[in-house]
Structures are given as structure tokens and as C-alpha cells.
Amino acid sequence: MVDPQHVAASPESVGVDAAKLAVLLDRAEREVRDGILPSAQVALAREGKLVALRTFGSATFEGHAAPADDETLYVIFSCTKAITSAAAWLLIEEGKLRLDARVADLLPEFGAHGKQAVTVEQLFTHTAGFPRAPLDPLAVDWRTLPAAFARWRLDWEPGSRFEYHPSSSMWVIAALVQAISGSDFRDFVRTRVAEPLGLPDLRVGCPRAEQDRVADVVHVGRAWTNAELAEKGFPPIPETEVTEENLQRFNDPEVRAIGVPGGGGTATAADLALFYQALLAGGRGVWRPETIEDARRIRSRELLDPMFGKPANRALGLVVSGGPDKVYLGFGRTGSDAMFGHLGAGGQIAWADPATGLSFAYLTNGHDRGVLRAARRTTALSSLAAVCAR
Numbered sequence: 001m002v003d004p005q006h007v008a009a010s011p012e013s014v015g016v017d018a019a020k021l022a023v024l025l026d027r028a029e030r031e032v033r034d035g036i037l038p039s040a041q042v043a044l045a046r047e048g049k050l051v052a053l054r055t056f057g058s059a060t061f062e063g064h065a066a067p068a069d070d071e072t073l074y075v076i077f078s079c080t081k082a083i084t085s086a087a088a089w090l091l092i093e094e095g096k097l098r099l100d101a102r103v104a105d106l107l108p109e110f111g112a113h114g115k116q117a118v119t120v121e122q123l124f125t126h127t128a129g130f131p132r133a134p135l136d137p138l139a140v141d142w143r144t145l146p147a148a149f150a151r152w153r154l155d156w157e158p159g160s161r162f163e164y165h166p167s168s169s170m171w172v173i174a175a176l177v178q179a180i181s182g183s184d185f186r187d188f189v190r191t192r193v194a195e196p197l198g199l200p201d202l203r204v205g206c207p208r209a210e211q212d213r214v215a216d217v218v219h220v221g222r223a224w225t226n227a228e229l230a231e232k233g234f235p236p237i238p239e240t241e242v243t244e245e246n247l248q249r250f251n252d253p254e255v256r257a258i259g260v261p262g263g264g265g266t267a268t269a270a271d272l273a274l275f276y277q278a279l280l281a282g283g284r285g286v287w288r289p290e291t292i293e294d295a296r297r298i299r300s301r302e303l304l305d306p307m308f309g310k311p312a313n314r315a316l317g318l319v320v321s322g323g324p325d326k327v328y329l330g331f332g333r334t335g336s337d338a339m340f341g342h343l344g345a346g347g348q349i350a351w352a353d354p355a356t357g358l359s360f361a362y363l364t365n366g367h368d369r370g371v372l373r374a375a376r377r378t379t380a381l382s383s384l385a386a387v388c389a390r
Contacts, residue, residue, distance in 0.1 A: 001071060002270050003198050008049035016044070016051045016358075017390045024384040025054050028362060031377065032057040037366035038218055039068035043269035044385055045277045045359045048284075051388075053270045059215035059365050062253075073201060073214045073266045074363040075250045077344035080265030083204055083275070084170050085124060085295070085317020086287070087189050088177050092316075093291040096180050099124075099316075106176055112150040118158045120176070123169040125300045125314040129158040132241065133168035137249070137258045142184060145175045162303035162312040166241050170262030173317075174204075186259045196286050197278050202271040205259025214266055215365035216251045219244050223369040235307055237371060242345055247367055263345070269361040276341065276352035276359035296340050298322055318342060330375075332382030339386070347374035349382060356389040 011018045021044065028042040039057035043050060059068045091097040097106075099121040104111030110118070115130070122128040133152040140148070149172060155163075174185040181188050186205035194202040206214060226236035249255050250264065258264060267275075279296075282289035295316040305312045305328075313322040313329060321331045321339035330343040331351060341351025346367035352359040362381050368374040 002050055002053065002268075002274075006048070006050050006198065006274055008046070008051050011051050012390075014047040014049050014051060015390045016046055016388050020384070020388045021052055024381065024388060025052060027380055027384055028054065029056045031366075036220060036368070036373075037364050038220070039072070039215060039366065040362065040364040041068065041070070041072060041074060041269040042363075042381070043273040043361045044388060045270075045273040046357050046389065048274075048277050048281055050270050050274060053268070060218075061212055061215065063216070068215060070268065070270070071213060073206065073210070073268060074348070074365055075214065075217060075256070076265045076267050076272065076348060076350075076363060077247070077250075077263045077346065078166070079267075079272060079342050079344035079348055079350050079361075080204060080261065080263050081170055081317050082342045082350070083189060083193065083202065083265055084174055084261040086279075087185070087193055088124075088173050089287055089291050089295050089316065090192055091177060091180050093288055097176060103172060103176070107146040107149065107172070107179060109146040110149040110172065113153045115149075115152065115154060115158075120173075121299065121316075122158050123173050124316040125162070126165045126169065126312070127159050127162055127300060127303065127314075128165065128169050128172075129154040129156050129160070130168050131155060131163045131165040133165075134241070135167065135171055137255045137260050137264070138252075140258055142178065145171070146179070149175070162300055162305060162314070164240075164305070165262070167260060167262035174261035185261065193286060197275065197284065199271045199274055202265070202267045202275060203259070204261055204265045206256045206266040208253055208257055210266075211253055211256055214256060217247055217365055217367060219248070219369055220366045221368045221370040221373065224371060229372070232372060234372065238307060244367075244369075247345055267363075269350075269363045272350040272361035272363075273359045276350060276361075279340075280352045280354060280357060280359060296320060296338075315340065327379055330378050330382060332379050332384075332386055334383045335386035343378070347378045349378050351382065353386055356386070358386065358389055360385040
């Protein structure tokens with residue numbers, strides 16, 4: 001439940017246009033209303049306050065159908081990367097983790113098979129060279145996690161190019177946090193990030209007792225063929241570990257509890273919107289303002305995302321709008337070049353815009369096989385959200 005102190009008295013009290021907000025909420029409900037998605041949840045925040053939280057539709061919870069509500073938790077997939085990264089920022093600002101450090105100097109097992117040169121910064125920016133390194137969540141033992149890294153091999157020279165690491169690099173970041181702090185990574189996120197922010201439902205690794213609130217993941221719609229995508233001017237969708245089968249695994253209680261650091265977080269849209277409010281407000285005592293500023297700095301401007309041939313614009317576990325190509329990054333068309341956040345599988349997104357002070361999150365348990373429809377939905381929602389400030 002959202003703490004009442006985090007809720008705005010009205011949209012106008014924090015400078016949000018109520019009419020524009022209503023348009024945003026109506027658009028967020030559209031696919032549920034039209035029967036395309038089973039449920040969705042949307043939140044907008046400003047000045048540290050939640051302006052709106054709405055949940056639409058129904059879902060299954062541990063196999064039982066029920067209406068979704070504002071207490072419903074969603075698996076947030078790659079939106080998790082911002083939370084995992086933010087946990088590591090704490091160790092960076094304490095001087096316990098250096099971005100230029102070689103991972104193998106901190107986790108000796110990692111250096112096997114030619115990975116000795118990989119740096120900590122490359123893990124955050126998806127330039128580490130092992131985007132497809134496999135790791136079965138059900139085989140993970142957090143106590144011996146680094147031993148799994150010894151089996152991984154490089155696909156290309158670290159730092160030479162950008163290729164999105166769906167889960168591999170975040171496993172290493174989580175292992176570094178755990179090794180340096182001496183705490184279970186999931187407990188570190190809870191005690192050092194979520195609870196100090198007053199967001200106890202923001203988790204990487206959902207306890208079994210809380211999973212009756214998590215909406216089961218379902219896939220909807222028809223997948224587009226590469227030929228159909230080409231007709232619309234889009235490149236083919238690359239083959240990665242982000243498959244329908246792997247996403248459905250997050251209905252498994254054990255997988256949810258493991259806390260996959262690159263995609264296994266659970267939260268409400270309100271949690272994410274308020275998390276980004278803390279980043280806009282200089283860290284709210286959890287991080288120092290200069291830590292946030294440095295974490296938002298683009299570090300891979302010259303490297304292109306191979307899918308679209310556009311700048312990757314990666315910061316420390318965040319994506320930054322950075323210019324006119326922001327629509328390819330999920331930020332819509334109307335926000336500033338300083339927007340930062342992260343997409344999640346299925347069209348989910350969370351971001352903040354320093355130019356307006358707005359933060360936004362959209363979550364759904366319905367993963368649309370129609371990738372263009374999902375992308376257009378994200379673009380429309382972000383575009384509408386970004387203009388809600390008065």
C-alpha cells in the first residue's frame with residue numbers, strides 16, 4: 001500500500017494538468033478495454049508525490065482469476081535493471097566499487113575464458129562482450145554464484161561495441177554487490193534501497209508469502225513475421241533469451257523468489273514512479289546528488305544499438321533520451337533530452353524527466369506478441385505522460 005504521505009492532494013497541488021492526466025489514463029486503459037491486454041497499471045508522480053495510480057482489468061494470481069487492483073504486483077522485467085544498478089551505486093559512492101576496476105580482480109572466477117579485461121563500467125553499459133551468456137535461474141545458488149561465471153565465454157572484445165545483455169551483466173553486478181557488502185543481494189536491495197525510500201514492495205526477489213499479489217504473465221496477440229516488420233520499415237527482431245518460454249517462467253514461485261537481477265523484480269507502478277522521484281530529488285538521502293548525476297551521464301554515445309543503428313545512450317544501468325532518437329528508446333516524442341529510465345519486456349516502462357519533474361510507470365502482465373503494437377503503445381503513453389506538467 002502506498003504511504004498516504006506520498007500521495008498528492010490533487011493533480012493541481014503538484015502542478016499537473018488534470019485534463020491531460022485524464023487523457024493519459026484513458027489511453028492506458030484502452031487495450032484492456034478493447035480486450036487486447038488482461039490488465040495494466042499506470043502511475044504518474046511529481047514533487048515527490050503520487051499524482052495518479054490506476055489499475056485496469058483482471059489477472060490470474062497463482063492460477064486464480066481475480067480483478068487486478070492498486071495492490072497488484074507485476075513482474076517488471078528489464079525495468080529491474082535500474083533498481084539493481086541503483087543498489088550498486090551505493091557501493092560506488094562509498095568507494096568500495098570502482099567503475100574502472102576489472103571484474104576478475106574482484107571475482108576471480110569471472111576471469112576464465114578470456115574475460116580478464118572486462119571492467120565494472122562495461123557491465124552497466126552493455127559493452128562487456130558476453131550478451132548471450134546463459135544462466136538458468138533455477139540453478140542459481142547465490143552463495144556460489146561467481147562460479148557460474150567461469151563457464152562464460154566472450155562473444156566479442158569488451159568495450160568494442162554495444163549489444164544489449166538481457167540478463168548476463170546484471171548477474172555479475174549483483175554478485176559484486178553481494179561480495180563487497182557481505183549481504184544477500186536481495187536483502188541489500190530491500191534494506192538499502194526499498195525500505196529507506198518507503199517502498200517495501202519494490203523488490204528483486206519476491207518472497208513466497210507475497211506472491212499471491214503478483215499477476216501471472218500471459219502472452220497475447222499474434223507475433224509479426226520478419227517480412228511483415230520489413231514492410232513497416234522495421235528490422236527483424238533478434239533472437240535472444242527473451243523468449244515467450246523464458247518470460248512465462250516468471251510464473252514459477254521459485255523463479256520469482258530467486259530475484260533475477262536483470263529482469264525479475266516485482267513492483268507496482270506507484271513504486272516505480274516514486275523510485276524515480278527519489279532519483280529526481282537527488283537521492284532523498286539514499287544516494288548523494290552527485291552519485292545520481294554521474295549515474296545519469298551517457299557513457300556510450302558513440303556506440304550504436306545494432307537493431308536500429310541509433311545511439312545506445314547508456315548510463316550506469318539507465319537509458320538516457322539524449323536527443324531526437326528518444327522514441328526508439330521508449331521515451332515517446334514530447335519529453336526532454338534529459339529523460340532517463342528503462343523499458344521492460346512486453347512494453348513496460350518507467351522513466352523520469354528532469355525538465356518537468358515528472359516520473360511515470362506503466363506495467364502490464366499481458367505480453368503482446370505484436371511488437372509494433374506494444375512499441376506504439378509505449379510511445380503513446382510516454383508522449384502523453386511527458387506533457388502532463390502545467
